[in-house]
Amino acid sequence: MSLPTTNHENIKNKVTIEKQIGNTYFGTNPELLIGSAINELLNTLSNKPRIFHPKRRRPSADTIIKIEHNNLKSRQNIVQTYQNYCLQIEESFLDIDTQIINGKTIILENLQNLYFEVLDELGIDYISVDIIDINKIREYSDDIIDYIILKLKNSSIESSNCNLPHEAIDIGIKVIVAHAFIECIIMENPNP
Known part of the structure; x- marks a missing residue:
């Protein structure tokens, strides 16, 4: 007994989706036509005048405590980057x-x-625990920090109002995430 054969040359684009949550687009994603608030903030931040300071500034004692409390190791660089942009x-x-x-509010909630x-x-519970x-x-x-940076970067790059150089996006996202870290929007506050 022989199995029927198929002409694989006729199958040009085959997609197999076993589990899908959300939308699947073949072609242009309509979300790319929408601007993002994060890009508006990045545009504003990149247009603020500032002076490059080659000397490293130390963060505040409260920030150092928060870094240690959350065991931030290889992503301390976001706090260092933030030091040069805190006023901006x-x-x-x-x-x-x-x-x-x-x-x-929209940006901080996001x-x-x-x-x-x-x-x-x-799998870290935050709902049913104090x-x-x-x-x-x-x-x-x-x-956790990498995940947030990646999601923000993707949102920025995929938005219609992305008109900044890659370096401005990279630095700006780090500054925004560090700001959220310092203001206890993300990660845990050592003094709840």
Whole structure:
């Protein structure tokens, strides 16, 4: 007995999807036609005047405590980058609210939602407990930061209002994530 054969040359584009949650686009993703608040903040931040300081600045004692509390190891560089932009990011957040209604709130809520999203991915409970298991946060701290940076970068690059050089996006995302870290929007506060 022989099995029927198929002409594989006739199959040009085959997609097998076993489990799909969300939309699948073949062609242009309509989400690429939408601008993002994060890009508006990045544009504002990149247009703020600043001077390059080659000398490394030390973060505040509170920031160092938070770094140690969350066991941030290989992603301490975001805090160092933030040191050179702390005034500009504060000004940029004020400016974003004039461009987008509740712009700062939208961005900070998005950052916090990304934090909860990665906690879900890692299986870290934050809903049914009063205090999040800090040992799990410490174990995955750099991965948590990487996840948030990657999601923000993808959102920025895939938005219609992305008109910044790669370096400005890279630095800006680090500054925004560090700001969220320092302001206890993401990661855990050592003084709850």
